[in-house]
Amino acid sequence: MKTLVVIQARMGSSRLPGKVMLPVAGRPLLQRMVEQVAAARSRFELTVAATTDPADDPIGALCAAIGVPCFRGHPTDLLDRHARAxxxxxxxxxxxxxxxxxxxxxxxxxxxxSFFHRSEGSYDYVSNLHPASYPDGNDVEVMTMAALDLASREARRPLEREHTTPILWDNPHRFRIGNVAWESGLDLSMSHRFTVDYREDYDFVKAVYEALWTPQNPTLRLGAVLDLLAARPEIMAINARYAGVNWYRHHLGELRTVSARETRAPGDIA
Incomplete structure (x- = not known):
């Protein structure tokens, strides 16, 4: 089976415009992201799915420079963009x-x-998000092309088109759903935020890279990041007020399988 990893990217973030091109350890954030993904040992092809908006031309140029395919699709319908790519x-x-x-x-x-492939066709969709346990920003969602095609044909609600996969994981009665929990037994999904949505998130990631990244050791691992945060709590504090904040909070009345315990508003735990 051919496996394709799709990294969705755009310049038009409402909270932090152009975030994917902000510098991290001397290279654009998106390039560092691609390097982390490409360091996985699994066999897959990789593409960046940007939008047709001319503002995303720098993403296309970066992908060409680093030798990664770039698909340009619908600006807001990410489900269509993924399916077409x-x-x-x-x-x-x-x-x-x-x-x-x-x-x-x-x-x-x-x-x-590995969990998905070992299951030999037992699942339509597997992630490490439902329920989440890893620090936010280690998101991996795997689905069959058949499931993605069906989702693209049938999804009608705006949240399903914008967020790509809710029609799959929020309908466990229709789709075979699997989840991979962190083998440590810990749950840091609401306390540790490694994703970039706000300026403080970028400052946090930049500080982590400045502390850990070297040309000799260019791949960052979760254990090393957690050790750094334990030793330097001032880095952990940079974006702490956004810990647990995610898009779920805007759709709690529409989602069947997500509760208020899985999202917070900015500043709730500051």
Missing amino acids: AALAGADVVVKIPSDCPLIDPDIIDRVL
Whole structure:
């Protein structure tokens, strides 16, 4: 089976415009993100799914410079963008990873993909998000092309089109759903925020890279990041007020399988 990893990226973030091109350890954040994903040992092809908006031309130029395919699709319908990118690549299995996770551990990608492939067709969709346990920003979602196609044809609600996969994981009576929990037994999903959505998130990621990244050791691992945060709590504090904040809070009345315990408003735990 051909596996395609799709990194969704755009310049038009409402909270932090152009975040994917902000510098991290001397390179654009998106390039560091691609490097982390490419360090996984699993066999897959990789593409960046940007939008047709001319503002995303720098993403296309970066992808050309670093030798990564770039698909340009619908600006707001991410479900359509993923489905078209996957169809163009002839994928059998599609992995969705957002571009705002530049600290994603390649080993976690391997673990989720290994679970999916070992299950020998037992699941339509597998992630490490439902329920989540890893620090926010280690998001891996794997689905069959058949499931993605069906989702693209049938999804009607705006949240399903914008967020790509809710029609799958929020309908466990229709789709075979699997989840990979952190083998440590810990749950840091609401307390540790490694994703980039706000300026403080970028400052946090930049500080982590400045502390850990070297040309000799270019791949960051979860254990090393957690050790750094334990030793330097001032880095952990940079974006602490956004810990647990995610898009779920805007749709709690529409989602069947997400509760208020899985999201917070900015500043709730500051």
